[in-house]
Amino acid sequence: MLLPREITTPALVVDTERLERNLHGMADSAAARGIRLRPHAKTHKTAEIARLQLGMGAAGLTVATISEAEKFAAAGVTDLFIAYPLWPSRQRLARLAALTERVSLRLGVESAEAAARLGRLSLLASPPEILIEIDSGHHRTGVPPGRAGEVALAVARAGLPLAGVFTFPGHSYTPGGRERAAAEEAAALAAASAALSVAGAAGGERSGGSTPTAALPADPPLTELRPGVYVFNDAQQAELGVCGDDQIALAAAATVVSRRSRDRFVLDSGSKVLGADAPPWSNGFGLLLGWPGARIVAISEHHATVVLPPGSAELVPGEIVAAIPNHVCAAVNLADELLVIRDGEVIDTWRVMARGANT
Amino acid sequence: MLLPREITTPALVVDTERLERNLHGMADSAAARGIRLRPHAKTHKTAEIARLQLGMGAAGLTVATISEAEKFAAAGVTDLFIAYPLWPSRQRLARLAALTERVSLRLGVESAEAAARLGRLSLLASPPEILIEIDSGHHRTGVPPGRAGEVALAVARAGLPLAGVFTFPGHSYTPGGRERAAAEEAAALAAASAALSVAGAAGGERSGGSTPTAALPADPPLTELRPGVYVFNDAQQAELGVCGDDQIALAAAATVVSRRSRDRFVLDSGSKVLGADAPPWSNGFGLLLGWPGARIVAISEHHATVVLPPGSAELVPGEIVAAIPNHVCAAVNLADELLVIRDGEVIDTWRVMARGANT
Numbered sequence: 001m002l003l004p005r006e007i008t009t010p011a012l013v014v015d016t017e018r019l020e021r022n023l024h025g026m027a028d029s030a031a032a033r034g035i036r037l038r039p040h041a042k043t044h045k046t047a048e049i050a051r052l053q054l055g056m057g058a059a060g061l062t063v064a065t066i067s068e069a070e071k072f073a074a075a076g077v078t079d080l081f082i083a084y085p086l087w088p089s090r091q092r093l094a095r096l097a098a099l100t101e102r103v104s105l106r107l108g109v110e111s112a113e114a115a116a117r118l119g120r121l122s123l124l125a126s127p128p129e130i131l132i133e134i135d136s137g138h139h140r141t142g143v144p145p146g147r148a149g150e151v152a153l154a155v156a157r158a159g160l161p162l163a164g165v166f167t168f169p170g171h172s173y174t175p176g177g178r179e180r181a182a183a184e185e186a187a188a189l190a191a192a193s194a195a196l197s198v199a200g201a202a203g204g205e206r207s208g209g210s211t212p213t214a215a216l217p218a219d220p221p222l223t224e225l226r227p228g229v230y231v232f233n234d235a236q237q238a239e240l241g242v243c244g245d246d247q248i249a250l251a252a253a254a255t256v257v258s259r260r261s262r263d264r265f266v267l268d269s270g271s272k273v274l275g276a277d278a279p280p281w282s283n284g285f286g287l288l289l290g291w292p293g294a295r296i297v298a299i300s301e302h303h304a305t306v307v308l309p310p311g312s313a314e315l316v317p318g319e320i321v322a323a324i325p326n327h328v329c330a331a332v333n334l335a336d337e338l339l340v341i342r343d344g345e346v347i348d349t350w351r352v353m354a355r356g357a358n359t
Numbered sequence: 360m361l362l363p364r365e366i367t368t369p370a371l372v373v374d375t376e377r378l379e380r381n382l383h384g385m386a387d388s389a390a391a392r393g394i395r396l397r398p399h400a401k402t403h404k405t406a407e408i409a410r411l412q413l414g415m416g417a418a419g420l421t422v423a424t425i426s427e428a429e430k431f432a433a434a435g436v437t438d439l440f441i442a443y444p445l446w447p448s449r450q451r452l453a454r455l456a457a458l459t460e461r462v463s464l465r466l467g468v469e470s471a472e473a474a475a476r477l478g479r480l481s482l483l484a485s486p487p488e489i490l491i492e493i494d495s496g497h498h499r500t501g502v503p504p505g506r507a508g509e510v511a512l513a514v515a516r517a518g519l520p521l522a523g524v525f526t527f528p529g530h531s532y533t534p535g536g537r538e539r540a541a542a543e544e545a546a547a548l549a550a551a552s553a554a555l556s557v558a559g560a561a562g563g564e565r566s567g568g569s570t571p572t573a574a575l576p577a578d579p580p581l582t583e584l585r586p587g588v589y590v591f592n593d594a595q596q597a598e599l600g601v602c603g604d605d606q607i608a609l610a611a612a613a614t615v616v617s618r619r620s621r622d623r624f625v626l627d628s629g630s631k632v633l634g635a636d637a638p639p640w641s642n643g644f645g646l647l648l649g650w651p652g653a654r655i656v657a658i659s660e661h662h663a664t665v666v667l668p669p670g671s672a673e674l675v676p677g678e679i680v681a682a683i684p685n686h687v688c689a690a691v692n693l694a695d696e697l698l699v700i701r702d703g704e705v706i707d708t709w710r711v712m713a714r715g716a717n718t
Contacts, residue, residue: 008450008718042660064661084661087616087627087677091367110617113676140662141617141625170659257446258469258500266500268446272692272717276635300529301401301688302423302443302717303499317472318446329660333631334692336715356695358631358661359367 040228112154119158136188149199164205275330361703399587471513478517495547508558523564634689
């Protein structure tokens with residue numbers, strides 16, 4: 001990735017050629033397998049990338065919150081899935097009802113109680129379709145596959161259409177763990193789907209897919225994929241072996257502000273730019289593109305401490321480098337805009353228009 | 360802290376009575392010791408709290424970046440210290456020059472090379488005053504006390520006024536470590552100040568102070584304190600024993616969205632609201648006010664998994680609770696606004712006007 005010579009750091013830059021390669025790669029892979037792609041837009045939060053994804057055949061977008069749905073609806077997206085077990089308070093029900101007037105809306109549910117409350121939306125002109133969240137091994141939210149039937153009954157009692165089941169195989173974010181997670185994801189969705197049939201419920205959607213599992217074969221295959229991170233990739237994906245360094249499309253342009261020793265330097269891209277995500281298996285807080293073996297070993301709000309491997313050239317104070325965050329979704333959500341670069345020139349600026357849309 | 364009954368979650372709320380108690384406590388403590396207070400504004404990033412601090416006698420504010428300085432200058436603050444080893448690029452020099460026309464400006468420096476570059480500001484009508492950054496044991500940036508003299512010579516050659524030395528005792532953020540960090544902070548600043556005298560340099564400011572060390576006696580005493588977090592406090596400060604739960608003035612109002620078992624629940628305040636900071640010694644990703652022993656044991660973008668201690672009452676899906684972030688500076692920087700509450704009512708909304716001001 002060639003950074004612009006004159007750039008105010010820290011700033012997030014997107015290499016448009018790498019981005020387009022990543023977008024085409026996932027779109028083509030899903031199309032070749034006959035699986036619908038519904039990318040998770042929480043990663044990029046921009047109208048421009050949403051349009052690229054839909055232009056390449058995405059069936060719609062996935063979002064995590066009502067306010068993300070509102071932002072993307074305002075940007076013209078007409079098919080949205082809020083893949084989250086929302087608690088249907090009165091206020092949220094009113095916002096969801098307003099959304100159904102503008103978009104085809106799908107909602108996640110994991111409890112009979114939430115399904116019953118969502119029933120107040122059943123008499124709308126275009127009521128939302130429900131997907132039941134399944135726990136496929138990540139153990140965050142969702143019901144075990146065998147309990148999908150009881151939630152389906154509650155959805156039916158609430159008078160809402162059931163589209164199927166969904167899961168997030170978040171346990172794919174562990175070294176060597178993604179094949180097993182993909183297998184468990186496919187098995188859990190199939191078992192939950194079978195449980196729905198037993199309960200007499202329709203709805204055959206089996207929606208899954210994290211970036212680490214999206215390209216792996218699934219048996220039986222999913223009907224829908226919802227990866228998010230693949231548009232940019234990040235240090236976690238590189239460390240998990242999901243992407244190569246040349247598939248990393250977003251970096252924080254950062255200035256070297258301090259030399260501590262011949263192998264230790266400080267950058268101005270701290271946790272308020274890169275985020276502070278650091279899973280226990282990660283080798284630090286991020287990496288440096290073009291500096292093999294370099295790791296961000298410590299981070300604070302405005303400081304990222306880099307250690308270079310033995311034998312490496314030295315960094316020079318004032319030099320601008322490409323720092324790669326561990327978790328790109330967190331980094332993008334800290335920025336107001338992304339600088340779009342091609343061949344080392346800034347060719348556009350994209351607003352992170354759904355930044356902070358958490359409600 | 361009494362949360363409003365009707366509130367869209369997740370949202371950051373500030374209890375104004377607790378906030379004012381914290382502000383008065385630090386202002387009174389510094390005044391009683393005859394030490395100037397220059398609070399770090401990166402914690403709150405709001406014009407309203409800046410005005411409260413200055414109204415209670417603060418000598419000025421500390422900031423971390425030029426863009427924070429620009430934001431607070433625009434809000435009317437006239438005395439600012441950028442406590443960071445900025446790399447003086449041509450563009451940054453131009454922005455600093457513009458700032459000197461509006462405010463009394465102080466800058467941090469840790470290298471002779473940066474000092475030389477800053478020399479281009481020496482002929483301005485009101486050139487910035489320089490403070491040399493000292494490493495007092497945190498080993499992030501700054502020079503050892505004994506090398507303050509050589510940087511002072513470079514500052515003199517650059518034609519800039521030297522105000523003194525500063526440090527950030529970040530190693531005070533460890534259990535049982537703050538007394539030692541405070542002692543090392545005082546000793547390092549005194550040694551650096553002595554090194555300046557030997558080099559024939561003027562400038563007697565000895566500026567230090569983190570929230571964990573700010574209230575501890577220092578020998579010799581500092582001349583200036585720059586704590587930031589004390590305005591709100593957070594789970595880290597509670598875990599370090601720096602504050603009691605009743606001194607925590609900021610919380611994320613969060614909804615319980617999922618019950619996993621009788622002691623395990625999921626909130627909608629994930630890392631995009633609380634941040635993902637988790638020092639190795641911390642007991643998770645945050646705590647719940649009013650739920651003693653409850654810990655956030657896992658966090659992802661829109662999920663915070665809470666485990667309650669044995670014998671605790673249960674949480675109920677739909678219930679709204681006060682989640683306390685580990686690191687309040689990170690949480691505030693994720694929010695566009697803070698809801699100001701008193702006796703469970705929202706009485707005002709403060710814009711986080713310097714949110715994302717990282718350059």
